[in-house]
Amino acid sequence: MKTLIIVAHPNLEQSKVNRTWMNRLQQEENVMVHNLYSHYPTFEIDVKKEQQLLLEHDRIVFQFPFYWYSSPALLKQWQDLVLTYGWAYGTEGTKLRGKDLMLSISTGGPEASYQAGGYNNFSMSELTKPFQATANLTGMRFLPTFTKQGVRFFTDEQVQESAEELVRHLKLKY
Numbered sequence: 001m002k003t004l005i006i007v008a009h010p011n012l013e014q015s016k017v018n019r020t021w022m023n024r025l026q027q028e029e030n031v032m033v034h035n036l037y038s039h040y041p042t043f044e045i046d047v048k049k050e051q052q053l054l055l056e057h058d059r060i061v062f063q064f065p066f067y068w069y070s071s072p073a074l075l076k077q078w079q080d081l082v083l084t085y086g087w088a089y090g091t092e093g094t095k096l097r098g099k100d101l102m103l104s105i106s107t108g109g110p111e112a113s114y115q116a117g118g119y120n121n122f123s124m125s126e127l128t129k130p131f132q133a134t135a136n137l138t139g140m141r142f143l144p145t146f147t148k149q150g151v152r153f154f155t156d157e158q159v160q161e162s163a164e165e166l167v168r169h170l171k172l173k174y
């Protein structure tokens with residue numbers, strides 16, 4: 001099982017959580033960490049290269065900080081350009097079929113705010129529906145999301161522990 005972690009964080013220098021997760025995941029065997037913003041700071045994505053990377057892996061993880069209830073913009077650009085008709089979807093577009101898709105998300109807002117009545121009003125499962133729909137259309141298996149919430153107030157120890165939890169989450173059998 002080969003896993004590709006596609007990281008979309010526009011400001012990793014100031015990141016606490018996603019940077020720690022990246023560094024920890026880099027120590028794992030059969031896991032490749034792919035930093036989108038460092039490869040494509042001008043948003044000019046090498047589509048063929050990205051498609052080749054996807055073909056070489058069985059489990060694809062989108063890792064990002066939650067920005068306005070979704071991913072940072074470069075991951076959306078990546079989806080728009082890389083998941084093409086006839087490749088990722090459509091009658092002939094079968095290249096991603098049978099692969100796994102997992103999300104790994106950090107949020108500033110606390111867990112309790114992500115429910116009906118909470119100040120964010122909707123759950124993470126509801127807010128990530130476009131990713132679930134994308135997995136569905138491309139024939140990928142959508143796996144349970146790894147979410148860490150209220151991360152602004154995490155101590156360094158909690159951040160480190162969350163990285164270990166993420167590694168365990170990735171290794172679960174689904």
Ligand SMILES: Cc1cc2nc3c(=O)[nH]c(=O)nc-3n(C[C@H](O)[C@H](O)[C@H](O)COP(=O)(O)O)c2cc1C
Binds near residue numbers: 068106108110152
């Ligand atoms: C432009 C922007 C938009 C954000 N939108 C949200 C949001 O919709 N919901 C939320 O809970 N946190 C939001 N946040 C907070 C980030 O999710 C949080 O800072 C990040 O997950 C921390 O991870 P890091 O330490 O890797 O940077 C936003 C932050 C920024 C800069």
